[in-house]
Amino acid sequence: MERKVKAARVSIVSNTTLVLLKFTVGIFMASVSVISEAVHSMMDLLAALIANYSVRKAVEPADEKHPYGHGKFENVSGVIEAMLIVIAAIIIIYEATNRLIKGGVVEYLGYGIAVMGFSAVVNFFVSRYLYKVAIEEESLALEADALHLRTDVWTSVGITLGLVIIHFTGINALDPIIAMGVAILIIRAAWDMTKRSGTDLLDACLSPEEERIIRKALESHSDQFLGYHSMRTRKAGSEKYVDLHLVIRYDTTIEEGHRIATEVEQEIEAALPRTDVTIHMEPCDKDECFTINGTRVCLLDHDDSEPDCCPERGR
Numbered sequence: 001m002e003r004k005v006k007a008a009r010v011s012i013v014s015n016t017t018l019v020l021l022k023f024t025v026g027i028f029m030a031s032v033s034v035i036s037e038a039v040h041s042m043m044d045l046l047a048a049l050i051a052n053y054s055v056r057k058a059v060e061p062a063d064e065k066h067p068y069g070h071g072k073f074e075n076v077s078g079v080i081e082a083m084l085i086v087i088a089a090i091i092i093i094y095e096a097t098n099r100l101i102k103g104g105v106v107e108y109l110g111y112g113i114a115v116m117g118f119s120a121v122v123n124f125f126v127s128r129y130l131y132k133v134a135i136e137e138e139s140l141a142l143e144a145d146a147l148h149l150r151t152d153v154w155t156s157v158g159i160t161l162g163l164v165i166i167h168f169t170g171i172n173a174l175d176p177i178i179a180m181g182v183a184i185l186i187i188r189a190a191w192d193m194t195k196r197s198g199t200d201l202l203d204a205c206l207s208p209e210e211e212r213i214i215r216k217a218l219e220s221h222s223d224q225f226l227g228y229h230s231m232r233t234r235k236a237g238s239e240k241y242v243d244l245h246l247v248i249r250y251d252t253t254i255e256e257g258h259r260i261a262t263e264v265e266q267e268i269e270a271a272l273p274r275t276d277v278t279i280h281m282e283p284c285d286k287d288e289c290f291t292i293n294g295t296r297v298c299l300l301d302h303d304d305s306e307p308d309c310c311p312e313r314g315r
Helices: 002-029 032-058 072-102 109-137 140-169 174-201 208-219 254-271
Strands: 227-236 239-248 275-283 289-292 295-298
Touching (some): 002 032, 002 109, 032 072, 032 109, 032 140, 032 174, 072 140, 072 174, 109 140, 140 174, 208 227, 208 254, 239 254, 254 275
Parallel strands (some): 239 275
Antiparallel strands (some): 227 239, 289 295
16 A cells, blocks of 8 residues: 555656646747647646545445445546546647647757656656556556556657757657657557556456466365356456355365365465455255265256366366
């Protein structure tokens, strides 16, 4: 929690500084590309403020109105940030089009080159820091913020190179053209972010790698149960949820069944941190469970559409 909040605050401070610098220099230079980058950074600042709020809200414990916790605040944050990026891109395209039509001269190119270069360096290191914390803490909001700043690095580098070319060629039309290029990169980042955030909002299953870890954890306790089926997974923010049916012998006591379920839950949660596991215990009927050559076999009569509960034939 503290690492997430600290990282969000670092992003707020850096973005505030860069917004002020870019707007000041962009207006002074009459450069639409520098001003467009200032608008981009302003959207990043709003995104950082949203991320700061969402990471605080997401770690709040479950309550009566939110029995599954508040993890999806981070997903909602990602969608909102993507919308802000699109708004920034529309503003940039509008201003760049006006400049192409009306024309204009970019002045004091040295100031713009210095500010854009400084911005690229700052955002490079801040985005690396945010991404590191985001991965370690599994924070979608911080990852979205890091993605914003990573995009800023490339747009700042592009604008810097453009200003250098204008300085040597005097082709002022390059300024709004570069701004449009910035807008295209911004829209692409927004699309990637929307897909990532929307997937979890729609309760899509965990990644194949995460589900492989869950199955491996189950297999490590396969000598205590006959099989499992109807496994479902989903994610909300950094929290993961798993529920499944565990098939046990018909003569297993409630106490023993509870012990088995607890051990399996602990194994999964240890292998995949921040995971909430719910297990439904399902006994085989007496006539359906027997032993062949020392191996327990389950012969539950499932539909063809349902996974076989026998551990030898899939889950």
